[in-house]
Amino acid sequence: MSGTQTFLLPDLGEGLTEAEIVRWLVEVGDVVAVDAPIAEVETAKSIVEVPSPYAGVVAELHGPAGSTIDVGKPLITIGVIAPAAETYREEEKAGSGNVLIGYGTPESAGSGRRRRPRGTAVVQPVVEKATVRTVPLVISPLVRRLAKDAQVDLHMLDGSGAGGLIIRRDVEAAISAKTENPLVVDETTADSRTGLVELRRIPISGFRKAVATTLSRSRREIPEATTWVDVDATALLEARESLRTATDPGPGLLALMARFVTAGLKKYPELNGFVDTEREELVQYDGVNLGLAAQTERGLVVPAVVDAHLLTARQLDAEIRRLTASARDGKLTAHELACGSFTLNNYGSFGVDGSAAIINHPQVAILGVGRIIDRPWVVDGELAIRKLTQLSLVFDHRVCDGGTAAGFLRFVADAFESPTSILADL
Incomplete structure (x- = not known):
């Protein structure tokens, strides 16, 4: 030495x-x-x-x-x-x-x-x-995260992949073995308030701490209000299908929604900015970095499509798919995670109809889209089965009043209901 x-x-x-x-x-x-x-x-x-x-x-x-x-x-x-x-x-x-x-x-x-x-x-x-x-060969960050969450020691595993590579099925097999042979819980240690035995304690990670800080600050500082509307999205689904061909799947629904949102923010820029509390100024951005809430194994992340207002629906679709893959693999950049100016949250993908979302501070608004399902709806005085969804807008009441928020929400809703007329102007 x-x-x-x-x-x-x-x-x-x-x-x-x-x-x-x-x-x-x-x-x-x-x-x-x-x-x-x-x-x-x-x-x-x-x-x-x-x-x-x-x-x-x-x-x-x-x-x-x-x-x-x-x-x-x-x-x-x-x-x-x-x-x-x-x-x-x-x-x-x-x-x-x-x-x-x-x-x-x-x-x-x-x-x-x-x-x-x-x-x-x-x-x-x-x-x-x-x-x-010998340190185990593990390439996929998803495999590492799966092992960490299940408290599986990778050093104790033999990889079944090429060259001894530890792959997902190796970790899943170890998790199954732990489930079949669970640890005995010391039932003498109980919570003093409830009397229940603690199943486990999970440390709050740096990522979860950052999320908690942002959401807590949002609740503490922003006087938020929520407005919502039920929307007939039948024509939107039809428009999406019309863009499909045998060789081209066309842009997805989320890309079309994103295109309507960026157009709406151009018309109502108050919702695309932030509050500069130190200088007591309301700031509006010239352009949109559209944040898209995405659920990953690490939790909820909101990467942003940079300059989304400059992209076509097809270009938005490609960028959304890239960001989704990066989020799933844990490869999002710090800039992609922090640069959003407005957030679109498709919580309908979780099978829910509505949500009173929390604004992603320091942004001033977030638009949520519920699931699209068949419901009875009156069309031209007749009852019909249509594809219905709910849009909800949570906004910072400091930047605008209800009229502006309702105007933006109605613009996006009208685009859902008559997409071809809106797309003609985009």
């Missing part, structure tokens, strides 16, 4: 000041190489792997899985192994500790240095106490 190096949790960007250790990928005594992943951490924005800037033997882990560490505080201490050759010293210098999470250590431009393949390290053979432990 030639001493130890302590790696401090680096600046995570986007104003983030802490991260939760989801799980350690190494243990004390493990040999690690430069850029080898050492921990998986969760911030309010995403889950990322942290690479090691040093090569050597893990001497100390500064916090158990589930704990929160502030930026600039010790994360891991590594005993740096004495180099066996000059090439090892060159690589150790490359691992300077200036690490960008998710990107590994930086390479010096024009240095002419040759880096050994990631995951290898030259160590002195006389070091007998260092043990090498």
Whole structure:
């Protein structure tokens, strides 16, 4: 050994000041190489792997899985192994500790240095106490999240995928085994208020903390009001079907709805902005970044389609599909999660008719769409079965009165009921 190096949790960007250790990928005594992943951490924005800037033997882990560490505080201490050759010293210098999470250590431009393949390290053979432990191969972040939520130790699993890769069915099999052999709950420990036995305690993650902070601030600061309307969406569904061909599925319903919303916000810009409380000003945006509420394994996220007002329904459809896939895979960027100016929430996908949603602070309004179902409806004085849905608009009463909110809601409702006439002008 030639001493130890302590790696401090680096600046995570986007104003983030802490991260939760989801799980350690190494243990004390493990040999690690430069850029080898050492921990998986969760911030309010995403889950990322942290690479090691040093090569050597893990001497100390500064916090158990589930704990929160502030930026600039010790994360891991590594005993740096004495180099066996000059090439090892060159690589150790490359691992300077200036690490960008998710990107590994930086390479010096024009240095002419040759880096050994990631995951290898030259160590002195006389070091007998260092043990090498195989870290499970897991590629999918969904598999990692599934294992974490079910408290399955990936190190105890044998991967059935190519090259020993741990795949979803391996984790699901481990979960099934745990279900068949449940742990015995100590029934002597009961909650003092209810007398009920606690089933489990789940720490609030950095992501959930951020969501809770935003929603709590919204409830605390915004004097909100809600207005809603039942809408005959029969013509909307027919219009969508008319855009389909044998080779082209056409834009989806959500893309058409998004197009109507952006048009409505152009007509009623009061709902597309924010309240600058420090300067006591109401700010309206020139353009729309349309947030779309999406449920993921990590919880509810609201990524935004940037410059949605400039996109056609077909372009909106492609971008919505891309954002949905990124949300599902945990690959949304911080900008996509934070740049929305108005939110469209399709809670009908959960099979519900209505909801009094909470505005996504610092936005000033959110439009919700309920499920579309067959209901009796009067058409030209005759009772008929039509495709009905409910639109609900929650808005900040500081930015407008009910007339403006009702005007926007009626515009979108009319677009649902007569989409061809609206689309002709878009």
